[in-house]
Amino acid sequence: MKIVVDMPEWIEQEMSRRPSVYPELADRIKLVVEFSRLNVVHDTGGPFGAGVFELETGKLVSIAVNRVVPCSVSCAHAEFGALALAQQKLGTFDLGGAGLPAHQLVVNWRPCTMCYGSVIWSGVRSLALAGSGKAVEEITGFDEGPIADDWIEELNRRGIEVHDNQDREAALEVFRLFRDSGKLVYNARLG
């Protein structure tokens, strides 16, 4: 008995012609937003991308996209993919463990209720987002679930810094592309 969540083949092809290190946060954001867009273009999942980077150097550890529908796993959000790929690559459940450099999770939008919790358990020290708020729900119809208003403060209290609104307009453009493509919104019981 095992669960397998795979990433689409185009990710490796895309990464083979891109840098493996992203010193600037703006370039990390650009990468995950571009992967959220490519996931719509390739029809390989929802409009979400996430990456785990070494916080200081910007070395890319893992990159992932939403795989809920193709993999039949409602938990296979981009954040889950990026965190689990990074953890299995490094051989630890704790990206903040002893002997490891600090890690940053970069996402094209604020994590949903579930992924908010997964960020806390992952051991990352930093969370960077292209944007946050209701716009994703208004444009796409996705449900993000109940999130407490103090989500940034709660993450800060737990030693996780938050960089929000790093490129809101670029993220929204992908959500509009997804909406206009008429693809499946995969809320449980289809909303």
Next chain:
Amino acid sequence: MKIVVDMPEWIEQEMSRRPSVYPELADRIKLVVEFSRLNVVHDTGGPFGAGVFELETGKLVSIAVNRVVPCSVSCAHAEFGALALAQQKLGTFDLGGAGLPAHQLVVNWRPCTMCYGSVIWSGVRSLALAGSGKAVEEITGFDEGPIADDWIEELNRRGIEVHDNQDREAALEVFRLFRDSGKLVYNARLG
């Protein structure tokens, strides 16, 4: 690039000599609490077990235990395992989708922040728990994360019924066994 989360081999052995249908909720609870205990005894993960059942018939669809440390995935809580195994078995991300019977998630304790969200996205119509509250944190040292006080009402609003405190003492006994065994508490950055 793929993520693999496997279940320990003893699960199939245990299930080969157990019923495949559990008409009574009490027996579903007993099964997941027993699997949480066996996961400690076999040293194959944290003290948590979860199963997905057909709500009306009690047919077992999937059963899972916590696999965070053995699989190096901080998201590999028992709920994640049971939900993803059931979804991949049925070939759908939505356990409440058209043409399917209603499904129930049964867990030995209230889901953490992350799994609370994953219950919402899974499509289950019912959540049954041996127990809930701070006792797990007080006994074991595990962190459950920030959970809103209205978690039952929120699930109800989303069409998910909740049966809490079905066998609190049995669940607590397993947490005490875990504590006394001196095994790893795997909060991110080890608390």
